[in-house]
Each structure stands twice: as structure tokens, then as C-alpha cells.
Amino acid sequence: MYENLEQMSHMLNNLHGILTKGEEHAKEHGLEHDALLEAKLYEDMHALTRQIQACTDTLKFAAGRLSGKTDAMPAFPDEEQTFEELHARLDKAIDYFATFSAEDFEGASERHITLPFAKTMYAMGDDYLYGFAIPNFYFHVTTAYAILRNQGVPVGKRDFIGGFKMQPIEG
Amino acid sequence: MYENLEQMSHMLNNLHGILTKGEEHAKEHGLEHDALLEAKLYEDMHALTRQIQACTDTLKFAAGRLSGKTDAMPAFPDEEQTFEELHARLDKAIDYFATFSAEDFEGASERHITLPFAKTMYAMGDDYLYGFAIPNFYFHVTTAYAILRNQGVPVGKRDFIGGFKMQPIEG
DSSP states (O other): OHHHHHHHHHHHHHHHHHHHHHHHHHHHTTOOHHHHHTOOSSTTSOOHHHHHHHHHHHHHHHHHHHHTOGGGOOOOOSOOOSHHHHHHHHHHHHHHHTTOOGGGGTTGGGOEEEETTEEEEEEEHHHHIIIIIHHHHHHHHHHHHHHHHHTTOOOOHHHHHOOOOOEEOOO | OHHHHHHHHHHHHHHHHHHHHHHHHHHHTTOOHHHHHTOOSSTTSOOHHHHHHHHHHHHHHHHHHHHTOGGGOOOOOSOOOSHHHHHHHHHHHHHHHTTOOGGGGTTGGGOEEEETTEEEEEEEHHHHIIIIIHHHHHHHHHHHHHHHHHTTOOOOHHHHHOOOOOEEOOO
16 A cells, blocks of 8 residues: 555656646746646646646555544645745645554554545545555546647657566676 | 455446536536547646546556466456447446455565566565555546546546445434
8 A cells, every 4th residue: 555655646646747747837838837737638627736636645645544634635736837936735644644654554454434525434444445445546647748748748658657666687 | 455445446437426426417418528528628638538547557556466366357348439439447446346355465565576667676565555555546547537627527426436345323
């Protein structure tokens, strides 16, 4: 379980680099920042800013709910209006997750998780994590990337995936 | 580990429904199927067909490599040209994954995984799964969804996430 949350935090870190490329692209092409921050893939979809808010929320809620520390979850008011503020939002989620360690999630697979959109129900921790939090998280991270790509920002799969640990085969 | 792979298989099942809505939309609007199958978010990105090929490949490779059964991985030639053939591709990956059980992945966290793009290196099973296979998988599933959404197909988050297990709170 912890490895999944840790990877989410890595993905938010990758979004720092992706947003920076967006900002550079806006400068180079003389675009208002809003042109990217408010860009969408379709008229009734959420814009870039909301995608960043949603994926940071998803990691916050997953860590808070699965550890049983919902009372200590920080508030993330959705007030970001600049690239700088979106970077700060990413950092808030990364920093919050860094306060946890693997031990905080012992027994979390069987924890009963309640959700604001289904108040009379609960999900087991594992069902919530795999069936909802992970797909929802990657949905918003990928859509943030896709919005910038759709607007012509030169980001690539390498920016999305980031690095992962490999080591030389000996012999 | 198995839960992550199982969820990938669920996501491919959700893509059946998403593709069906795409096909219905094409019929309703008198579009050639190719208009959707070859649609992209940006000129140098992959089209819908390739996104489906990529996410099915990712589950196949993750299951085959992590279980150590790479010799028995089926070939998925990239020849799909119709919605029907894309549904069949999804089923090939879902059916292949169904041949595994959780026991096949015992010890897989520490298995040495080699990848065709880095032949002198290996990744530990966990680093490959969390750092590469999962983000790559969700990247292509979400992009497939985003391409259809960008083309006006009326799919929603519910189609993407599908159902997850919740139960009534008693008392």
C-alpha cells in the first residue's frame, strides 16, 4: 500500500517539471498564463488548475483516510491562480505525505473508509485504494499532462514517468 | 502487488464500456469509425488505437515479467483497425491476466526485471511495477479516455473508474 502512495508523491514531483515546461512555453509564445491554466480538453471538462487541485487532494485524502488520521488532514483551499501557486499546491501535498511512514498504514487494508459522496456506506481500505484512489489520482495527473500537450507544450512521456530505479547487470 | 494488476484488468474492462460509447457516438453523428480510432490529442501523439494497444501491452508485460513467465507471454500483433478488434484486444489482455493468481507473484517484489530499452540494466520487481508499469498503464488508459472526450464522446468519470466495492454501514 505505502509504495502506491509513495509513487503518487513522485508523480506530483514530476508534475512540477511538467508545469515548468508549460510556463516556459507560455513565456516563449507570449501567451497569458491563464490561457494554459484555464485550458481544457473539452468544454465541460475541468481546466488544468482543477486537475492539479484534484490529484493533490486525492493523495491527501488517501494518506489521511488510510492512516486513520482524517482529523489532522490539512485544508487545501482551491484558490490557485498562477503557476507559482500550483507549484505550492503540489508541495503542500508532497510535504503532507512526507509526514507519514509505511508504519502509519499498518492494518489500513481492512480499515473502513467512508466517503462524502456515499455517507451510508464504507469501503475496505484496499477497495478504496485500488478501486478509487489510484485510478482517480492517475486520471487527474494524466489529464493535467494531456491538457498541456493538447495546447502544444513540448512535454513527453519521460516527463510524466520520471525516473525509476534500475541497476547495472553485473558480469 | 496482485491487487494493482487486478485493478489494471478492471480498468481494461471499463475501457470496453468507454469504447462502446465512442462507437455509438460515431454512429449517431455519422462519423467514420476511423475518425475516432485515429484521433489524437496532438499531432505527434499516438492515436486512440495505439493507446489501447499500449495499455493492454503494459498489463501483459507486467504480469508476464513479474511472474517470471516471460516465455509464455502471448504475442499481441498491433493490427487492430476497428472497434470490434479493439474490444478483442482488451479481451486478450483480460483473458491472459485471468490465467494468473496472486500466488504467481510471490517473491516478485525482488525479481530482477529486464526491459528491452535498457538491456544492460535491471529493475527490482517493485521498482518496475510502481515506478514504471503502473504510471505507464494509467497514462494510456486515461489518454484513450481523453481522446474520446476531446472528440465530444459523452463519457464521464464514472465510466473511467467503474464500480468499487462498498458496503452499508450497519446500525
